[in-house]
Amino acid sequence: MPVPPPLQRSRIFDGLTDAEREQWLGRATRVTLKRGETLARQGEPARHFYLVETGFLKVLQLTVEGTELIVRFVGAGEPFGGVVALGNAPYPVTATATQPSVMRAWTRESLATLLAATPQVSVNIMREMAAHMTDALTRVRELTTARVGPRLAQTLLRLARQCGERHPEGVLISQPLTRQEFADLTGTTLYTVSRTLTKWETMGLLQTRQRLVLLRSLPRLEEIAGSDED
Amino acid sequence: MPVPPPLQRSRIFDGLTDAEREQWLGRATRVTLKRGETLARQGEPARHFYLVETGFLKVLQLTVEGTELIVRFVGAGEPFGGVVALGNAPYPVTATATQPSVMRAWTRESLATLLAATPQVSVNIMREMAAHMTDALTRVRELTTARVGPRLAQTLLRLARQCGERHPEGVLISQPLTRQEFADLTGTTLYTVSRTLTKWETMGLLQTRQRLVLLRSLPRLEEIAGSDED
DNA sequence: CGGCGGATTGAGCCAGTTCAAGTGAAGTGG
């Protein structure tokens, strides 16, 4: 069986030989998720390590009071649950499929065995974690300093990086997101998002059609993101 | 030579035999820092992995514009630079001693060798990272939802956990911090911090003397931290 | 068609920022 392309390219397997990659994939089981199904629930024991083969996950953190924080999105080739599956901590977040998705899953035991054989993968997992850490700190810094405008611009640019698709007239954010979700990601209200996006649309910076956003001028958005005005 | 107590207890060495611990410490060099000296600078190649033997580090992230974010404090027994020393990424943060400090340092090469011998340590390092990740996400969530009062209370409680000292009348935050630093940690201004702390002082929740803060009622601070009022 | 989830837009308001002035404690150098 040929290895599916998105998994071939996964940065998790950087530095491995094809044989080693095969060895990993051979030990994995397949999990399919319908749109809206939950892969892992915050607080449950972390029994598996996952890699997205196709589809998209939304990672949430919930508070005791019920407010939720969108932590990140996980696309094809990206891992989920790497750290916790090794220790025996529960999942610190909830992961839900935002579209029909196929995952590869490894049990804690397989993971431990495979990591012992190919320790390079733990370095790769740590690198991913470090990147997420940097992202989280960037969000903290933005929230403490920047105004809403620049923050929203940053959010759009980050999403473009995470799930952007080339498009004749710019970059399309391929995930359909509601104004509320943009607001959650940016740390504001859906009203302010609506007003700001409308303003930018009239300025020709972007275009929205329903829940999709097409960025038409990355440079000007970057300019806004870096300034302290909007 | 006996192993110094703070390193004995370090969670980084959880699950290791005494012999393995000795093996780690035997490969480490000692670095001493004066107050204000910088151990690692953001952007420089990460050549070492460190463990604090005595003292205290302040970890900062700097933006291109020069604003700085206090990421966390690192006390005795805690590691610094764990992830990046494995990949070959540069340090994503700057670490400065806030008091005279002694560090244990391992080169990338030693680290790789030792981790191969005692893989449990990588699990421990990942666990630390996961904890920091959770902290960062908690900060993000607070910044997007909570008012200043609860956030400041959370900051005080977090500091108490990170560097609190038992004291006859409560818990003393052992690090001297300016109002500006509290403001940076909380995501507000030094003026608001000053006003809020003054108010809480008159309510008997805490006491400040110069740059030190003594928390006199953790339960009431937790109550404020969890509410959406102040 | 009506119902429903999402988006827009207007108006008012307030938490918290900003600016400004003043106090006090800790250095520093003559």
Add this chain to the structure above:
DNA sequence: CCACTTCACTTGAACTGGCTCAATCCGCCG
């Protein structure tokens, strides 16, 4: 030992970004 500077903190007063609430609109689906 005392003037002078510096740094941290407090407090008052005014301003405002963006939140809140409410009304309305739009597109989709059964």
